[in-house]
Amino acid sequence: MMKYLQKIGKSLMLPIAVMPAAALLLGIGYRLDPAGWGANSSAAAFLIKSGASILDNIPILFAVGIAVGMSKEKDGSAALAGLVGFLVITTLLSKDSVAMLTKVDVEKVPVAFGRINNAFIGIASGIIASEIFNRFHKTQLPMAFAFFSGKRLVPILTAATMLILSPVFFFVWPVVFGALIAFGEAFLKLGPLGAGIFGFFNRLLIPLGLHHALNAVFWFDIAGISDIQNFLAGTGVKGMTGMYQAGFFPIMMFGLPAAAFAMYQEAKPERKQQIASLMLAGAVTSFVTGVTEPLEFAFMFVAPLLYGVHALLTGLSLFIASTFHWTAGFGFSAGLIDFSLTSGMPMANNPFMLLVLGLGFGAVYYLLFRVLIKALNLKTPGREDEDNEEELKIEVSNSNHAEVAAAIYEALGGKENVVSIDNCATRLRLEVKDSSIINDKKIKQVAAGIIKPSKTDVQVIIGPLVEFVANEMKRL
Known part of the structure; x- marks a missing residue:
């Protein structure tokens, strides 16, 4: 379960990586027109609306990003399936659709269906699409339907799956929505104490790689808190919105x-x-x-x-x-x-x-x-006990990513031990046959650290340039 949550957290980094673009556009826009928020400046309005186009579609970005991130081949058909799944479920369970299907007045439809377009549903759609891709992207259909075989089959199956699941979501979503909102409201009532608790666990979960999943609850519209979205959009309560970021x-x-x-x-x-x-x-x-x-x-x-x-x-x-x-x-x-x-x-x-x-x-x-x-007498860097092992002459900050990748790949056991290579914002996320044969010391001489969540999973901490190292390792 923990490994699966780590995969979700890692996959969230792809759509979250778009957020700096929104912050840049909104930041410049608000600087140009701090009083009118675009009302007094066409240039400011252009930038603010451009940034809002990203913020307003975070659920879709999550659906697509997680579908890609959790699929085995990071294929475009997985992304399309994530989008299709999200559109099917949010259209079928929108307030107007529910009113029409249940023959009730739209005003009497539960409020949960008015909030179906949210990050939680985006994440769920992405997960479902990725699982379908991983299981069926190599499926061969009979010759008459051969055109729809393989990766083309994935979005179709995702749409069908969402149709089947929509009655389940119809009954389950209001309960889940109520629980999420109750959690968010309970934490908001804790005020500064709640912010402090979040900050503590945010750091504590970093070794497990689960902090991204925790962050999504507080920073985006999953439990009704949505601290980053509300802050950047200029909505919320001044002096309160941003409390899960400022510290x-x-x-x-x-x-x-x-x-x-x-x-x-x-x-x-x-x-x-x-x-x-x-x-x-x-x-x-x-x-x-x-x-x-x-x-x-x-x-x-x-x-x-x-x-x-x-x-x-x-x-x-x-x-x-x-x-x-x-x-x-x-x-x-x-x-x-x-x-x-x-x-x-x-x-x-x-x-x-x-x-x-x-x-x-x-x-x-x-x-x-x-x-x-x-x-x-803590053994922080530079205070370790001396040994006679030869050190690699490569620094963590070395811009020669090929050398760093080669050193790590060799220390991991090379092609005989490495099964798959992936990365998130700062870490190599690797699947190996046996983590016990890895030379940790050599890896620590070229990377910031190494974690072994299980016998077959390894994370190597590189930093912001991790993608370049990952690409070189894949090439090897």
Whole structure:
């Protein structure tokens, strides 16, 4: 089950990757017309409406993205099937269709059917389409129907499946909708405490790769919270909308870079030059883009106590920002780029106080990390016990992706052990025959970290350039 949830979380990254485009268009549009939101400027209206075209169709993007991401061959017919499945179910169970099919007045149709076009249904449609693709994309039909064999059969079967499932959804969806809304409302009632709890578990789930699935519940329209969509669209409550995003800025822009500096200073003198490049690359990436995994995996497993402290401090940051109603949002992650784009948006509230809060968290991270590393003799990067094994002369930040891919591929056991290669935003996601024969040490010399969720599943943490490494590995 956990492996399946990881696949869903990974697949969500494809449609979520479109969000920075929406943030860029909306950010510039709101900057051009901060008062009228397009009413006073044709250029602003053009940009805002362009960004809204992405936001308003997140459910469709999820259906297509997950169908592609979870299909074995990442084929276009899977994407088409995801779209077909979504259109069938949302059309059949729309408010007007339900009213016509049940012969009742449209005003008496349950409100759930008025909200059938949402991210949850998009995800469900994508999953169903991908499962049909994986099972039937090589099916051969009798000669008379041969034209519809193989991949052409997948969208047809998906449409038929959705027709069969529509009566089930008719009874199940109102119950699911009610449960999701109840969950969202319960969490919103927790206010700052709820934001803090979310922040804590957001970091805690990163080693398992399940944080993307958790994020989707709070950031998109699955449980009625929809924090990112509402923030970027300028809807919601000023000072409240953005509460599940704002507190990440102090951590990613200041806290983790300060932790990186502390780990550099606590490294052994003879290792400092080597560790400096690793920590500097991770700190700059975190500050500018909000991608934190290269840094987090540097100490996550060698010093789990520090990672627990990091998770608690992240929750505290979200709690404080929410308590004082300091809000900012992001289309990708809580780095400088997104802060620059969203700090002028209508839902932003005293966003620059997040920078002040960040300075405070930077000091806390630096002091706590230095004290704990020294007092407990934690084996953070540069403090490991020496060994006599020959080291690979390739840095994590090396732009020669072919060399990095070759080193990882060899350490994995090559073609004799590697079954499939995939990637998400920052990780290689691999299926192998036997993870016990992998040379972890060699991989850690060229990557930020390695996780083995099971005997046949491996994740290698690369960073934002992971796709280039994945492509080189596929070529090998």
